[in-house]
Amino acid sequence: MAVGETRFPEMPEIEGLRLGATMAGIKKPGRRDLVVIEITEGARVAGAFTRNAFCAAPVTVAREHLSACTARGEAPRYLVVNTGNANAGTGEAGLHDARATCAELGGLVGVGAERVLPFSTGVIGEPLPMDRLLAGLPGAVQALDDGSHAWQAAGEGILTTDTRAKGASVTLALGDETVTINGIAKGSGMIRPDMATMLAFVATDAAIEPSLLDQLLREAVERSFNCITVDSDTSTNDACMLIATGRGVSVVDGEALTRFREGLLQVMTELAQAVIRDGEGATKFVTLQVDRARSRREALDVAFTVAHSPLVKTALYASDANWGRILAAVGRAPVEDFDVNRVTIDLGEVRLVENGGRASGYTEEAGSAVMAREEIDIRIALGRGEQGATVWTSDLSHEYVTINADYRS
Amino acid sequence: MAVGETRFPEMPEIEGLRLGATMAGIKKPGRRDLVVIEITEGARVAGAFTRNAFCAAPVTVAREHLSACTARGEAPRYLVVNTGNANAGTGEAGLHDARATCAELGGLVGVGAERVLPFSTGVIGEPLPMDRLLAGLPGAVQALDDGSHAWQAAGEGILTTDTRAKGASVTLALGDETVTINGIAKGSGMIRPDMATMLAFVATDAAIEPSLLDQLLREAVERSFNCITVDSDTSTNDACMLIATGRGVSVVDGEALTRFREGLLQVMTELAQAVIRDGEGATKFVTLQVDRARSRREALDVAFTVAHSPLVKTALYASDANWGRILAAVGRAPVEDFDVNRVTIDLGEVRLVENGGRASGYTEEAGSAVMAREEIDIRIALGRGEQGATVWTSDLSHEYVTINADYRS
Numbered sequence: 087m088a089v090g091e092t093r094f095p096e097m098p099e100i101e102g103l104r105l106g107a108t109m110a111g112i113k114k115p116g117r118r119d120l121v122v123i124e125i126t127e128g129a130r131v132a133g134a135f136t137r138n139a140f141c142a143a144p145v146t147v148a149r150e151h152l153s154a155c156t157a158r159g160e161a162p163r164y165l166v167v168n169t170g171n172a173n174a175g176t177g178e179a180g181l182h183d184a185r186a187t188c189a190e191l192g193g194l195v196g197v198g199a200e201r202v203l204p205f206s207t208g209v210i211g212e213p214l215p216m217d218r219l220l221a222g223l224p225g226a227v228q229a230l231d232d233g234s235h236a237w238q239a240a241g242e243g244i245l246t247t248d249t250r251a252k253g254a255s256v257t258l259a260l261g262d263e264t265v266t267i268n269g270i271a272k273g274s275g276m277i278r279p280d281m282a283t284m285l286a287f288v289a290t291d292a293a294i295e296p297s298l299l300d301q302l303l304r305e306a307v308e309r310s311f312n313c314i315t316v317d318s319d320t321s322t323n324d325a326c327m328l329i330a331t332g333r334g335v336s337v338v339d340g341e342a343l344t345r346f347r348e349g350l351l352q353v354m355t356e357l358a359q360a361v362i363r364d365g366e367g368a369t370k371f372v373t374l375q376v377d378r379a380r381s382r383r384e385a386l387d388v389a390f391t392v393a394h395s396p397l398v399k400t401a402l403y404a405s406d407a408n409w410g411r412i413l414a415a416v417g418r419a420p421v422e423d424f425d426v427n428r429v430t431i432d433l434g435e436v437r438l439v440e441n442g443g444r445a446s447g448y449t450e451e452a453g454s455a456v457m458a459r460e461e462i463d464i465r466i467a468l469g470r471g472e473q474g475a476t477v478w479t480s481d482l483s484h485e486y487v488t489i490n491a492d493y494r495s
Numbered sequence: 496m497a498v499g500e501t502r503f504p505e506m507p508e509i510e511g512l513r514l515g516a517t518m519a520g521i522k523k524p525g526r527r528d529l530v531v532i533e534i535t536e537g538a539r540v541a542g543a544f545t546r547n548a549f550c551a552a553p554v555t556v557a558r559e560h561l562s563a564c565t566a567r568g569e570a571p572r573y574l575v576v577n578t579g580n581a582n583a584g585t586g587e588a589g590l591h592d593a594r595a596t597c598a599e600l601g602g603l604v605g606v607g608a609e610r611v612l613p614f615s616t617g618v619i620g621e622p623l624p625m626d627r628l629l630a631g632l633p634g635a636v637q638a639l640d641d642g643s644h645a646w647q648a649a650g651e652g653i654l655t656t657d658t659r660a661k662g663a664s665v666t667l668a669l670g671d672e673t674v675t676i677n678g679i680a681k682g683s684g685m686i687r688p689d690m691a692t693m694l695a696f697v698a699t700d701a702a703i704e705p706s707l708l709d710q711l712l713r714e715a716v717e718r719s720f721n722c723i724t725v726d727s728d729t730s731t732n733d734a735c736m737l738i739a740t741g742r743g744v745s746v747v748d749g750e751a752l753t754r755f756r757e758g759l760l761q762v763m764t765e766l767a768q769a770v771i772r773d774g775e776g777a778t779k780f781v782t783l784q785v786d787r788a789r790s791r792r793e794a795l796d797v798a799f800t801v802a803h804s805p806l807v808k809t810a811l812y813a814s815d816a817n818w819g820r821i822l823a824a825v826g827r828a829p830v831e832d833f834d835v836n837r838v839t840i841d842l843g844e845v846r847l848v849e850n851g852g853r854a855s856g857y858t859e860e861a862g863s864a865v866m867a868r869e870e871i872d873i874r875i876a877l878g879r880g881e882q883g884a885t886v887w888t889s890d891l892s893h894e895y896v897t898i899n900a901d902y903r904s
Contacts, residue, residue, distance in 0.1 A: 139833035140826030140851070175822050177852030210819025211853050275806070317805040319820075320827035396726040396805075396891075397685060397899055404900035410619025411728075413584050414685065417549030418729035424548035442549070443586030444620050482805075487893050490806055491813035 089363040089371040089460055089480070094253045097237040098266045100289045102126030102331030105236045106229030107243035110222025112215055113170025113208060118243035120219065122191065122226040123165040123287060129331045130293075131161045132300040133203070134307050136324035143173045143180030144204040145323060151188065154200045156296065163201040165327065166191050166223070167244050167285065169272070173206040173214045174322040183214040190220050194227055207272060207285055207323050208246050241270040244285055247489060248274040248364050254356035256349045260342045263335045265292045267349050271357035275316060275366040275490065286311065286326040286357055291334035292346060298338070302350055303328040310354035313386075314478045316365040317486070318394045326354075362478045367486030370402050371461045377474030378467040384421055385475035388466060391419040399482035402462065407453025409438040416466060428469025434462065498772040498780040498869055498889070503662045506646040506677045509698045511535030511740030514645045515638030516652035519631025521624055522579025522617060527652035529628065531600065531635040532574040532696060538740045539705050540570040541712040542612075545733035552582045552589030553613040554732060560597065563609045565705065572606045574736065575635075576614040576653050576694065577628055578681070583731040584620040592623040599629050603636055616681060616694055616732050617655050650679040653694055656898060657683040657773050663765035665758045669751045672744045674701045676758050680766040684775040684899065685730045695720065695735040695766055700743035701755060707747070711759055712737040719763035722795075723887045725774040726895070727803045735763075771887045776895030779811045780870045786883030787876040793830055794884035797875060800828035808891035811871065816862025818847040825875060837878025843871065 103125055110120040133152050135145050155162050173180045188202035241251035255268045269288035307326055337346045363371050374393055379385035392398055395415040401408040412431055431439035434456035438445055519529040542561050544554050564571050582589045597611035650660035664677045678697035716735055746755045772780050783802055788794035801807055804824040810817035821840055840848035843865035847854055
């Protein structure tokens with residue numbers, strides 16, 4: 087199941103970046119499951135990784151290799167991504183496998199192992215099938231291309247329980263020149279990113295210095311991937327990479343930086359929302375906007391408390407305008423000195439709650455009409471300050487239980 | 496659905512306390528839905544209430560009346576409990592209805608309204624049907640009795656989506672005398688108590704001074720009702736009352752206090768566990784024991800992170816020994832400087848995780864054999880200190896989604 091239609095967009099070429107996908111048979115035959123991304127010499131690469139303490143072996147190795155490159159003033163040249171196996175909970179053997187993958191690809195393409203970053207997604211706790219993975223690398227390298235079809239093939243080659251590939255692209259006119267930002271992402275369950283979603287790769291042809299690139303990535307992650315949740319479960323393998331090949335316009339400050347920042351946030355928000363629309367068992371796409379909070383943290387706390395409430399999520403699934411459950415979830419959010427008489431809750435254009443209880447003009451018919459929609463907006467105003475936050479989530483359906491009771495992920 | 500068999504126990508008389516239940520037709524005809532509890536003059540009463548900021552009108556009024564009694568050095572004489580309607584999210588009108596209920600019962604039995612405490616449970620946001628509720632009060636008063644059947648009738652008269660009445664009783668021999676502690680509770684969904692579960696009423700014939708009674712209640716709640724979760728949703732109506740009629744032995748300190756404290760914890764733990772066994776859609780009863788933590792708070796944080804994980808809960812439902820999901824949930828718990836290489840996770844008698852990954856001796860067969868059971872123990876040792884905590888929870892089943900997608904609660 088998934089909410090709405092999403093077509094994989096036409097992706098313009100990013101000069102200095104090529105992608106190759108192949109079928110290595112890592113988990114099952116006949117599907118793309120191994121992707122190599124080639125980055126030109128002289129590019130800049132920033133990364134954000136999961137905060138899960140049980141982080142996967144490839145996350146540990148990717149962090150190490152990225153630091154090693156940075157210390158030498160250079161950037162990674164290759165990313166290698168497999169689906170079907172997360173290489174998580176695999177201890178020392180898993181670290182060895184991740185490093186061996188980098189060494190093998192490095193040997194094939196003529197760079198040191200440390201200039202290759204590994205990424206894995208799929209089942210936790212099984213050893214990586216190294217024979218099939220290594221045997222697939224030459225095919226992925228051979229497939230390297232910068233056309234839109236290569237982006238789509240790579241988007242498909244990183245999926246697990248996702249039902250569709252997720253891509254987003256913007257092209258910005260900066261003066262006489264243009265800058266392109268392309269991104270692909272995967273994720274459907276175990277989605278409560280804490281730095282970045284399961285896996286996302288975003289690239290631009292702009293030239294951006296490392297510290298600014300890092301700052302831009304962190305800002306955009308904070309307002310996109312860190313604002314979505316399917317099921318409150320943070321993955322062991324989350325990673326989001328931002329690549330600036332430097333072949334195009336230089337982005338340093340002023341209008342160009344403002345425009346680039348907006349464009350990057352747009353690409354990453356589209357990808358984050360695509361993850362929610364494809365959330366496991368999702369039948370609704372829900373936007374939770376909390377404002378008039380004392381701080382952004384407080385607004386996020388309220389939004390995530392509502393977004394994680396199984397009772398709110400099952401009511402959304404049932405298209406039941408059960409505002410009492412929303413009110414109860416808001417009421418248990420970790421907010422100090424909370425005066426609920428100042429809270430208002432709106433469902434689409436219908437006011438649900440004011441003055442500590444059901445809004446006087448509310449009718450069940452009006453509430454039900456909004457809840458019947460596939461895309462639902464819930465706005466909660468706390469009456470405490472001027473800060474706000476927006477979080478996107480899905481509902482809790484029978485199919486979510488079926489997927490997760492049947493699928494060994 | 497519910498886990499295991501639970502018979503309502505034989506409840507000895509508590510001298511100085513009577514219960515009466517009746518069918519007032521508050522939500523639907525033909526079921527007990529209105530309960531009155533009569534407490535002798537000279538008793539002591541302690542209460543713990545929800546911390547949900549949107550607390551229900553009866554919670555506000557019960558708190559006010561309890562404070563007013565305490566200020567005058569006396570205790571409440573009557574509790575009145577209805578199911579079928581939570582009188583929550585009902586604003587000023589709800590407060591008026593709760594006060595009117597107390598005044599009406601007070602008039603019937605000849606005490607001031609402030610010596611009556613109101614409790615409600617059921618659907619949120621509908622006005623209390625005052626005509627039927629008030630019309631039912633004389634019948635409930637007429638039914639007042641101290642026999643075991645009166646306890647059972649009261650236990651039935653407070654249920655909502657529960658499938659069975661929940662009672663527990665212990666009798667302690669203190670020297671030549673005995674002390675009895677009886678309790679009833681209700682709760683099945685919206686269960687993540689934060690002070691106390693939905694509704695619990697515990698009574699003893701012991702004589703205990705108010706400040707000690709209050710302390711004993713808080714200690715026992717902290718280790719019983721505050722250690723259970725079905726779905727992470729804290730109710731607007733949670734309340735737990737402890738009544739000491741004072742007709743029996745005096746409990747002040749020493750051995751008697753130690754024994755009483757243990758007995759009280761036993762009754763409240765049995766009631767809390769009965770709530771989980773009857774959790775909405777529950778097919779498993781899960782004990783999560785976290786030890787070797789730096790603090791009890793840290794142990795509770797890890798236990799609740801695992802207990803609330805939808806992926807862990809669906810794996811439990813599927814009897815799938817998916818230890819990777821438990822590991823991922825432990826890894827995202829809010830623990831500082833977390834060295835996962837020191838963590839061990841055991842499922843029943845089977846070691847799942849050690850040294851940051853799957854335990855070397857682990858086999859899928861051994862794990863599956865434990866997961867097939869109806870009662871499952873998960874023990875997580877953090878390797879950081881000497882503190883621990885135990886939390887009880889249920890699984891996440893199709894029936895949970897059905898109940899909460901269909902039932903307007």
